[in-house]
Amino acid sequence: MQAKVLPSLRRLAATNTFLVDLLLAFLVTGTTLAFAFALSGGAGDPEHARRPMDALGVALTLAGNGALAWRRRAPLTVLAISCAAAVVFHALGYNAKLNDAAPLLALYTVASRRLPAVSLPCALVVAALWWHAALLGPVEFMWPNIAQVSIFVVLAWSFGTSTRMLVERNGLLAELTARLRRDQEDRERRAVTEERVRIARELHDVVAHHMSVIVIQAGLARYVFGSDPDTARGALATIAGTGSEVMGEMRRLLAVLRVENGDGDDGYEGYDPTPSLQRLEQLLERVRAAGLPVRVTVTGTVRPLPPGVDLCAYRIVQECLTNVLKHAGSATAQVHLHYGAELKLRVRDDGRGPAPGDDEGDGHGLIGMRERVKLYKGTITAGPLPSGGFEVVVTLPLTSPGLDAAPA
Incomplete structure (x- = not known):
């Protein structure tokens, strides 16, 4: 009770x-x-x-x-x-x-x-x-009484002042707590936004390239289906392989997003190898099979790169070749890699370049490349060549501290 x-x-x-x-x-x-x-x-x-x-x-x-x-x-x-x-x-x-x-x-x-x-x-x-x-x-108790009542008054005023200060302090703490809560919510919203941008960039890099290859190969197969069955079957095989690879990339990306404890409870036992310049030849084979001749030159001392820089360079080459497939028309591409104190990457083509009204000309692809390069303190220049075509030049530092720990 x-x-x-x-x-x-x-x-x-x-x-x-x-x-x-x-x-x-x-x-x-x-x-x-x-x-x-x-x-x-x-x-x-x-x-x-x-x-x-x-x-x-x-x-x-x-x-x-x-x-x-x-x-x-x-x-x-x-x-x-x-x-x-x-x-x-x-x-x-x-x-x-x-x-x-x-x-x-x-x-x-x-x-x-x-x-x-x-x-x-x-x-x-x-x-x-x-x-x-x-x-x-009584006169004989006057001074003791005065001292006693003075103490009472001082105590009452002191307790009241302490109470006021405590209330003010609690109010400030409550305001500070509310402000910290708002700041934390803002940080969480920013983190969610940044994560969404990162996911969107990864999805664009994965889907745009492979779907471009699939579309081109599908068009080729339809065009030569009756006149050249062998070429049509090769195009269909390329479509099947590219589709399987893009599904694997998507599965790997979604698994990264879903795994929380890393114990494989969701049925995904492991991850495919992260794309890197060591797998560049596979990328070039797909692009060549799609009808784009690509020539690669490498200078300097080839050596292992930090994982983040390696992935960044691979994605930039992938995005550049995808743009050439989509926008350059009948063209050839050149990829040049130079290993020195920094990694210098140059991709150029001799095609017609993106149309003036094409959104991808300076859309998600180039924005994504700039964000990746900025993440690793590098530089990027992109633009049409005087003789025709388009060129992208990227420089990525290899000696800056913390690159190995940079998020891929």
Whole structure:
């Protein structure tokens, strides 16, 4: 039963603060009146009171202590009312021990809701009220009473100020937490966007090249289907092989996206080798089978490359040859690789180049190449040649730190 009542009371106190303050005012008023009538019984308390408790004293007590019900809504007003009622109460000769708690509680409220520039003068007013009450008592206890009430006032003001600072600090922490949460959400959204761009770039690199080969070979097979069955069968075989390879590439890419724990639970046992310049000849065979003559020259000392740079170079060659297939018409292509302190890659053709209104002329393919090269701190230039055709020149550093760890 108690476990249910206490949470209910906490929720009530949090949602209805006026009710809590009203109960506090009722408690303080009742306690003060009980002490007042107890001290007024018999001969009274001649050392602290020259006048017995009557209706006027009860009214002043109700006014000074009952105002605490509005202490959070109007703290300065409540402090003024409680201090005024206490001063009048003491000045009329009632017991000087009474009606001092309400100003102290009101001072705590003011200190917890106002800056020291406001609360500190209020503390001096309450201290003056308590000193006045101490002066009305016996002379031999005057200084101990003044010291005691001074300590009470300092404690009330200090607790109120500490409460205000704690509330402000909690507010700042809550604001900082909300800001950090928003920043984290922004970072997550950016990460998702970057991942989508990366996936889109990979899908474009994989699909665009293979589908271009398939389309060209399908057109060739249809054209020579009746007149040259052997050529048509070769084109169909190329389509089958290219289709199988693109399905393998797609399966590998989707497996990378799906695998979480790397334990092969989704039925995919492993990955195909990552495309690299070591597999460049397979790419060239497909392109040649599609009808594009390609000549490759290699200079410098051939050596293993960092995985990220190797994949980047392969994808750039793939994208360049795909663009030649799609846009250059009847053309030949040249691929030149130079291994030095940096990898220099040059792909050129002698075709007609992309049409002015063709989106792929500076579309996803060239944008993807620029993003890849930028990732590895390289440079890229692309444009038509004066004698006709198109050329792409890429330079990728091989000695920069961190290339081995760069994401593929």
